[in-house]
Amino acid sequence: MSTPAPLRPALGRRAVVLGTLAALALGATACSSSGSDPLGAGSSSAPAAGSGGTAGSGSSGSTVVVGSANFPENVLLGSIYSQALKAKGVKVEEKFNIGSREVLYGQLQSGSLTVLPEYNGALLAYLGGKASAPTKDEVDAALAKTLPASLAILDSSPAEDKDTLSVSQETADKYGLKTIADLAGKAGELTIGGPPEFKSRQEQPFKDVYGLTFKEWKPTGDTTANAVKDGAVQVGNVFSTDPKISQLKLVPLADPKNLFGAQNITPLVNKAGVDAKATAALNAVSAKLDTAGLLGLMKKVAVDKEDPSAVAKEWLKANGLV
Template sequence: MKRSRRAVLLGTLAALALGATACSSSASSSDPLGGGPSASASGGAAGSGGSGGSGGTVVVGSANFPENVLLGSIYSQALQAKGVKVEERFNIGSREVLYGQLQSGNLTVLPEYNGALLAYLDAKNTAVTTQDVDAALAKALPASLGILDSSPAEDKDSLSVTQETADKYNLKSVSDLAAKAGEFTIGGPPEFKSRREQQFKDVYGLTFKEWKPTADTTANALKDGSIQVGNVFTTDPKIVQYKLVPLTDPKHVFGAQNVTPLVNKAGVDATATAALNAVSAKLDTAGLTGLMKRVSVDKEDPSTVAKDWLKANGLA
């Protein structure tokens, strides 16, 4: 299934078909599902199978970056709260490893990012909205696998500004930058300019004063004022820490990257499906970003953070 690694992520998912998605300026996690296998697991032997329907064990896996581990823990505890027997296998590795384990039945549930998953399965697909991406996934996945409800939470590229800049110029959408872009310096990973400059001109009519490479320091560059607009991942905890404002993208330059449960259909029954869909209904981007601050900045245990969120949302 999130930094410049993640800025390369969503912008290069199609090219990184075996392991990528979000790619910008985050300190909270690594390339979603883009790393190599790390083989560390939480609960249970790595080789045992797990089928969770009709009273069996649901095996919840995760990639090897903090956000995905947190999401895996949320899924796991939500299932357990409904009486489902769960085995956790977190920090496994990249999408290519996880996908194969899900197909084999060694894993039952994975937190995925719908746009990144679609790029992995069909790199030429041009769907960008949540509805279109999910519809394309339904066709691209093998019969044994399926996605459940996508959450509103997205880990994706954004153009972000400081709260002060947003208030001063009444900026809420990327479209609102049109009147000021010529006075603004925009920052992002080294590849960001070549991948996105023409798109922003064509789609939004934006011509920035300067494009400045900032890589993993984009949020810091916004904070210190060396840039006015930055490519920051939407669940980067520095958005909360520095009070940044991700601008909405109504014309979808950045495609959907909704957190979505990917399941082995034989392993989930109606109870498990309902529990996971209930999580998706409550999980939004701002909430996930706040949780990631607790995990990546405050260094709290992901399982504790997950437990608190589930309790606060009536899912514990």
């Protein structure tokens, strides 16, 4: 969906994934080479990688321990996984709000945790793989080769928590913008905003990949979404699951050339702890979870202050998973 200490590679900007979540003690997030990383962690500390693979047969009577990082989106995802498993008769223990990827990954390897909601591109970068692999399938294929033999990823969902270029509805209508490519020939009239490091990281890639040269770059930090809405900037770097996208009626532009690498939400599992029943339940969640849906769920948690467990249950019921 950055690289703070929670679950993503620590490569730079310390960004608040959800600006409205300060009151909820959001875990710090930082960016990977391609963008945001809710689970942030330093890639230099990643354990040695081995060969990955699919989940194993597991132990049918054992308890599946579902963990999460210490920020609201990951807790919500952990609750979705947990309740989906319970609905299929799987014994589940929840261990949420644990901390960073550095801690979580080690616990998953040791078997203290069985299942963790991950972000595939950030996980690949953490393991020293190619962080810029642009598509979900490419990232997942690289992960399968990079993960140690004890771990596996299940099906990645279409849902992503990643960087976007977002504009107001007025700007989208005025310039006919649906994708980043549509900014070609128009960027010279527009001011772009984002974290202080955004220009140094992305100015050249925007030129190389999309041929864009913006009129001006402004550091807007955590106020980027508001700056877009207020017109202080016309284009802003906003996280795809930031509730302010829907709250302020912003328009995230599609990224047809995959400038921002894939950050699909993906179950990471200890293969010894999941059987076919658990695997099927988690894959069914991934099949239903998309970015727009997750954005709506995060609005309920972050803006409306609803209980993540109740929000998870409601979503699972609506999608026929409980």
